[in-house]
Amino acid sequence: MTQLINVNSRSYRLSSAPTIVICVDGCEQEYINQAIQAGQTPFLAELTGFGTVLTGDCVVPSFTNPNNLSIVTGAPPSVHGICGNFFFDQETQEEVLMNDAKYLRAPTILAEMAKAGQLVAVVTAKDKLRNLLGHQLKGICFSAEKADQVNLEEHGVENILARVGMPVPSVYSADLSEFVFAAGLSLLTNERPDFMYLSTTDYVQHKHAPGTPEANAFYAMMDSYFKRYHEEGAIVAITADHGMNAKTDAIGRPNILFLQDLLDAQYGARRTRVLLPITDPYVVHHGALGSYATVYLRDAVPQRDAIDFLAGIAGVEAVLTRSQACQRFELPEDRIGDLVVLGERLTVLGSAADKHDLSGLTVPLRSHGGVSEQKVPLIFNRKLVGLDSFDRLRNFDIIDLALNHLA
Amino acid sequence: MTQLINVNSRSYRLSSAPTIVICVDGCEQEYINQAIQAGQTPFLAELTGFGTVLTGDCVVPSFTNPNNLSIVTGAPPSVHGICGNFFFDQETQEEVLMNDAKYLRAPTILAEMAKAGQLVAVVTAKDKLRNLLGHQLKGICFSAEKADQVNLEEHGVENILARVGMPVPSVYSADLSEFVFAAGLSLLTNERPDFMYLSTTDYVQHKHAPGTPEANAFYAMMDSYFKRYHEEGAIVAITADHGMNAKTDAIGRPNILFLQDLLDAQYGARRTRVLLPITDPYVVHHGALGSYATVYLRDAVPQRDAIDFLAGIAGVEAVLTRSQACQRFELPEDRIGDLVVLGERLTVLGSAADKHDLSGLTVPLRSHGGVSEQKVPLIFNRKLVGLDSFDRLRNFDIIDLALNHLA
Ligand SMILES: [Zn+2]
Ligand SMILES: [Zn+2]
Numbered sequence: 001m002t003q004l005i006n007v008n009s010r011s012y013r014l015s016s017a018p019t020i021v022i023c024v025d026g027c028e029q030e031y032i033n034q035a036i037q038a039g040q041t042p043f044l045a046e047l048t049g050f051g052t053v054l055t056g057d058c059v060v061p062s063f064t065n066p067n068n069l070s071i072v073t074g075a076p077p078s079v080h081g082i083c084g085n086f087f088f089d090q091e092t093q094e095e096v097l098m099n100d101a102k103y104l105r106a107p108t109i110l111a112e113m114a115k116a117g118q119l120v121a122v123v124t125a126k127d128k129l130r131n132l133l134g135h136q137l138k139g140i141c142f143s144a145e146k147a148d149q150v151n152l153e154e155h156g157v158e159n160i161l162a163r164v165g166m167p168v169p170s171v172y173s174a175d176l177s178e179f180v181f182a183a184g185l186s187l188l189t190n191e192r193p194d195f196m197y198l199s200t201t202d203y204v205q206h207k208h209a210p211g212t213p214e215a216n217a218f219y220a221m222m223d224s225y226f227k228r229y230h231e232e233g234a235i236v237a238i239t240a241d242h243g244m245n246a247k248t249d250a251i252g253r254p255n256i257l258f259l260q261d262l263l264d265a266q267y268g269a270r271r272t273r274v275l276l277p278i279t280d281p282y283v284v285h286h287g288a289l290g291s292y293a294t295v296y297l298r299d300a301v302p303q304r305d306a307i308d309f310l311a312g313i314a315g316v317e318a319v320l321t322r323s324q325a326c327q328r329f330e331l332p333e334d335r336i337g338d339l340v341v342l343g344e345r346l347t348v349l350g351s352a353a354d355k356h357d358l359s360g361l362t363v364p365l366r367s368h369g370g371v372s373e374q375k376v377p378l379i380f381n382r383k384l385v386g387l388d389s390f391d392r393l394r395n396f397d398i399i400d401l402a403l404n405h406l407a
Numbered sequence: 408m409t410q411l412i413n414v415n416s417r418s419y420r421l422s423s424a425p426t427i428v429i430c431v432d433g434c435e436q437e438y439i440n441q442a443i444q445a446g447q448t449p450f451l452a453e454l455t456g457f458g459t460v461l462t463g464d465c466v467v468p469s470f471t472n473p474n475n476l477s478i479v480t481g482a483p484p485s486v487h488g489i490c491g492n493f494f495f496d497q498e499t500q501e502e503v504l505m506n507d508a509k510y511l512r513a514p515t516i517l518a519e520m521a522k523a524g525q526l527v528a529v530v531t532a533k534d535k536l537r538n539l540l541g542h543q544l545k546g547i548c549f550s551a552e553k554a555d556q557v558n559l560e561e562h563g564v565e566n567i568l569a570r571v572g573m574p575v576p577s578v579y580s581a582d583l584s585e586f587v588f589a590a591g592l593s594l595l596t597n598e599r600p601d602f603m604y605l606s607t608t609d610y611v612q613h614k615h616a617p618g619t620p621e622a623n624a625f626y627a628m629m630d631s632y633f634k635r636y637h638e639e640g641a642i643v644a645i646t647a648d649h650g651m652n653a654k655t656d657a658i659g660r661p662n663i664l665f666l667q668d669l670l671d672a673q674y675g676a677r678r679t680r681v682l683l684p685i686t687d688p689y690v691v692h693h694g695a696l697g698s699y700a701t702v703y704l705r706d707a708v709p710q711r712d713a714i715d716f717l718a719g720i721a722g723v724e725a726v727l728t729r730s731q732a733c734q735r736f737e738l739p740e741d742r743i744g745d746l747v748v749l750g751e752r753l754t755v756l757g758s759a760a761d762k763h764d765l766s767g768l769t770v771p772l773r774s775h776g777g778v779s780e781q782k783v784p785l786i787f788n789r790k791l792v793g794l795d796s797f798d799r800l801r802n803f804d805i806i807d808l809a810l811n812h813l814a
Pocket of ligand 2: 432433470471472609648649
């Protein structure tokens with residue numbers, strides 16, 4: 001009899017075949033399309049013969065953590081609470097880092113599967129996600145970034161460096177993601193987990209456009225692992241946390257709106273607070289610049305006036321009130337500001353110019369965060385059934401699709 | 408004393424140096440950016456040292472003819488009348504091709520310059536534009552497509568094939584555009600026109616993404632001509648008629664909304680008419696599919712209901728009434744339908760599925776027409792002054808910028 005678990009008001013069938021859900025960080029669909037065109041990804045090129053390729057919407061803000069958490073909870077940020085890397089705590093008047101599991105408001109499907117007796121494994125590229133994704137998970141959970149520190153007690157597995165046969169990669173490298181796939185293959189062929197969640201980093205996508213040699217090489221590497229997983233009999237389900245777009249002009253200069261400077265000039269210093277939830281300890285390749293910002297207003301600043309002011313700035317795609325944003329994007333009301341500002345496809349939003357270190361931008365800026373990066377692929381190495389029940393496919397439907405909708 | 412001419416309520420200083428305005432068809436800014444990154448366009452890479460790189464908005468619908476006509480008239484379609492290749496004539500109940508100069512409602516700057524005694528030359532890739540661009544122009548005007556038919560009486564020049572030293576290129580080729588640049592160079596070094604307008608075709612951009620070898624090679628070719636023009640002492644001003652985006656999913660299948668089929672299913676056959684103004688005699692590489700459509704409603708179809716129906720379709724970015732569209736995009740009221748529908752960045756709008764021949768789509772669809780293709784480059788081989796007077800730069804400001812704003 002098929003065992004079912006219930007998590008965040010959705011039910012999931014436990015699979016008898018190993019199931020691997022892969023979140024390819026920053027996978028704008030065009031990366032795959034161009035790699036196929038260049039003949040670099042033969043497995044993906046042939047996949048529609050036996051598999052399924054769909055498109056879904058990711059969570060906005062189209063950032064890494066909100067989307068990874070949505071994928072592993074099967075729910076939007078209004079349920080799990082993680083809507084960025086930072087929020088502003090009105091009581092303590094401090095910007096609070098949300099990388100800690102105590103900010104997570106919902107159980108993960110991963111932890112619930114493990115409780116139901118499944119062997120669950122999670123491998124992330126960066127260590128910052130491991131803490132959130134591994135919350136209350138009794139199973140295997142480690143990051144490529146700290147692969148040299150992996151031990152049985154803490155991570156449920158040991159000796160990973162030797163098993164993978166790669167040194168610990170730089171946190172700013174394509175190798176960091178390759179390590180995730182190589183570790184996944186080692187787990188698949190040895191422990192053979194019932195369910196694996198693999199999550200990469202978008203270092204390559206921030207630096208290289210679809211169809212460029214570097215991007216194609218990265219997708220060729222992934223393609224070879226997808227093929228190996230497929231040949232090992234795994235169910236393989238691939239999606240992305242968000243897309244990725246150029247944020248520059250014709251000669252690669254970034255299009256940046258420094259919202260805090262603009263608001264200070266309009267309303268005076270310290271009348272508003274611009275918070276960029278993309279900000280995190282690893283900002284070298286994007287300078288903490290994305291196409292989403294949230295703004296906190298002091299009482300003296302009239303909301304309607306601020307909305308009109310911000311909406312009138314060239315490069316701003318939309319300005320929403322907290323309640324509009326929470327309704328449209330399913331966000332937690334207590335963790336966003338009075339306003340949400342979205343940048344147009346080619347524009348990123350900064351706070352104050354002097355708060356951004358752009359020295360790490362050695363190539364033209366590519367980034368994400370807005371609605372322009374909402375479309376992501378949903379790819380399966382099996383035919384699916386029962387898709388009519390979805391009004392709108394989301395990236396966080398992927399575990400449901402992989403477990404409940406195989407033909 | 409500097410001579411001034413007045414055209415469509417703007418004044419233009421006549422230049423003493425040869426001025427070349429180039430419309431690179433379908434030049435999404437990212438093509439230049441990626442070609443620079445790949446080291447393929449050394450002239451453009453170095454240009455900011457002595458020149459100027461800006462971004463402007465093209466005309467929506469982001470199609471070829473409306474934008475070429477806006478560039479040469481310095482005015483939006485509400486002034487010159489050309490808002491696509493087709494409109495629907497309510498009196499005769501027929502779809503009318505607007506490729507004939509009789510539909511042009513404004514004089515061109517080109518013709519007025521020639522009247523003022525300047526030697527003006529126009530070279531287009533496809534012949535369809537020649538008739539419109541050359542309207543009432545006493546000067547040189549021919550297309551690469553029909554270069555073998557060029558004669559002194561009709562085109563103001565002769566013996567072009569021998570002068571250029573290239574055979575007549577295929578209308579579906581990168582060579583068609585290269586012929587334009589080679590002919591421009593021959594004119595520059597022989598007749599040395601006071602003003603030249605060169606207009607290419609987006610065959611390459613419809614087929615190849617920014618950063619791919621084919622796109623980079625095309626931009627390398629153009630870069631070498633820009634450099635030659637610069638070295639010959641010309642003022643060089645480069646813009647685009649529109650950008651270009653992928654319109655597909657992760658494996659290159661087009662995202663098409665067949666609006667006529669959807670409307671027929673909702674309201675019954677012949678209650679609405681979907682017109683695609685991108686339709687033209689050269690549709691092989693895009694199947695007449697772009698991200699803009701206009702819809703004519705019969706009386707029995709309530710407008711409010713149709714707007715809600717269309718706006719609710721996934722992939723539709725916006726639905727505007729005729730008056731909203733005419734105000735926002737400066738379009739002629741009598742040449743668009745009751746509604747204007749815009750597709751999202753990755754989505755194109757079709758009429759009925761059986762009216763589109765997609766057999767020519769041998770590579771994943773890339774196209775234009777929507778607001779997502781509105782950002783285009785404005786590039787000059789000189790420093791500019793007096794840009795503060797522009798609230799919002801448009802591609803059709805380029806002649807003003809090249810003639811009136813040189814430092
Ligand atoms: Zn990410
Ligand atoms: Zn065009």
